[in-house]
Amino acid sequence: MEFGIILDKIEKxxxxxxxxxxxxxxxxxxxxxxxxxxxSARTRDExxxxxxxxxxxxxxxxxxxxxxxxxxxxxxxxxAGFYKVKAARxxxxxxxxxxxxxxxxxxxxxxxxxxxxxxHKTANCVLVxxxxxxxxxxxxxxHRISNRLGWVxxxxxxxxxxKLKTTIPKDLWLKLNRIFVRFGQQICLPNRPKCxxxxxxxxxxxxxxxxxxxxxxxxxx
Numbered sequence: 001m002e003f004g005i006i007l008d009k010i011e012k013x014x015x016x017x018x019x020x021x022x023x024x025x026x027x028x029x030x031x032x033x034x035x036x037x038x039x040s041a042r043t044r045d046e047x048x049x050x051x052x053x054x055x056x057x058x059x060x061x062x063x064x065x066x067x068x069x070x071x072x073x074x075x076x077x078x079x080a081g082f083y084k085v086k087a088a089r090x091x092x093x094x095x096x097x098x099x100x101x102x103x104x105x106x107x108x109x110x111x112x113x114x115x116x117x118x119x120h121k122t123a124n125c126v127l128v129x130x131x132x133x134x135x136x137x138x139x140x141x142x143h144r145i146s147n148r149l150g151w152v153x154x155x156x157x158x159x160x161x162x163k164l165k166t167t168i169p170k171d172l173w174l175k176l177n178r179i180f181v182r183f184g185q186q187i188c189l190p191n192r193p194k195c196x197x198x199x200x201x202x203x204x205x206x207x208x209x210x211x212x213x214x215x216x217x218x219x220x221x
Contacts, residue, residue, distance in 0.1 A: 001203055003168055006149075007175055010183050013199045018181045019045045019052075020129045030105035030130035031097070032056060035065075035090055037125045038117055039080040045185065051080035062094035062103045089117035107131050120158055125177070134173040136164050141184025142177055148188065150205045 017025065019040065023033055035055070040048040054076045059065045065073070073087040080086060093115050097103055105126065106112055112123035124137035136142070138157040142164075146152045152163040168176060187194045195201050 001200075004172055006200055006203070007172060007179050009199045010187075011175075011179050013197070014179070014182045014186055016182070018178065018185070019049050020125060021178050021181075022049075023052075024129040028130075030107075030126060031062060031103075032060060033130040034093070034105050034112075034118075034122070034126050037122045037129075038090060038093070039077055039086055041082070041086070041117075041122070043079075043081045047079045047081065051077040051083075054079075062097040065090055065094040066098060086117075092116045093118070105130065107133065109135070120161060124161070128174055128177060132174060134170050136161050136168070136173050137177040138164070139177070139181065140190070141188075142180045144190060145180050145184055145188050148204065148206060149200075 020033065020036060023036055032052070036048060036052045039051050039055075043051075055065075055073070058076065059068050059073070068091075070087055070091065073091065074083045077083050077086055077090075096115060097105065101111075107127070109123050109127065112118055112126055113120065118126075121137050121139055124135040127133040127135040128137060138146075138161040140157075143154070143157045143160045146160055146164060147154060151167060152160050154160045154163055164176070165173075184190075187198050195204070198204065
């Protein structure tokens with residue numbers, strides 16, 4: 001089955017939008033998408049959503065964040081976790097954007113990953129969701145699902161990104177993260193995936209539900 005057909009089958013069964021997809025559909029500016037992605041590191045979508053709404057309700061430009069009290073920023077983004085580190089990072093990034101980029105978020109990967117706290121995934125998310133530039137952001141969901149489906153056999157998100165770029169047609173790159181994030185949140189869960197309602201269960205090379213059932217029986221015995 002072709003990659004495009006697989007992604008379409010998955011998307012038909014999904015509900016709602018992931019946080020970054022919501023921002024992109026509202027045509028939020030690239031700065032908000034950059035900061036939202038930075039805040040999303042190691043936290044759940046719902047917590048990122050709360051943090052960004054509180055932050056942007058009061059401070060939503062590089063200049064306003066740079067001028068804000070660090071303690072207040074920490075409290076506004078507290079729900080995102082690691083809030084002290086993240087508050088310092090978004091201040092630092094805001095300062096660089098002002099001094100080097102005239103308050104504009106750069107539109108190329110190399111400039112983005114040179115910003116403090118911006119790694120491959122964040123840079124690629126900004127390219128995809130802010131600028132609609134083809135890239136493959138690999139988070140825990142994309143990494144897990146790509147390996148489960150046998151599209152890659154990799155140990156790290158970076159290797160997954162490299163392999164997917166040689167495997168997936170470029171015209172599908174913009175869709176991949178958007179679909180796999182929701183798929184990983186709703187159906188292809190890290191533990192106890194909902195194989196019984198999975199729209200592509202027939203092509204999945206591994207029966208995770210059976211594997212988990214066996215593990216449960218061993219634990220009970």
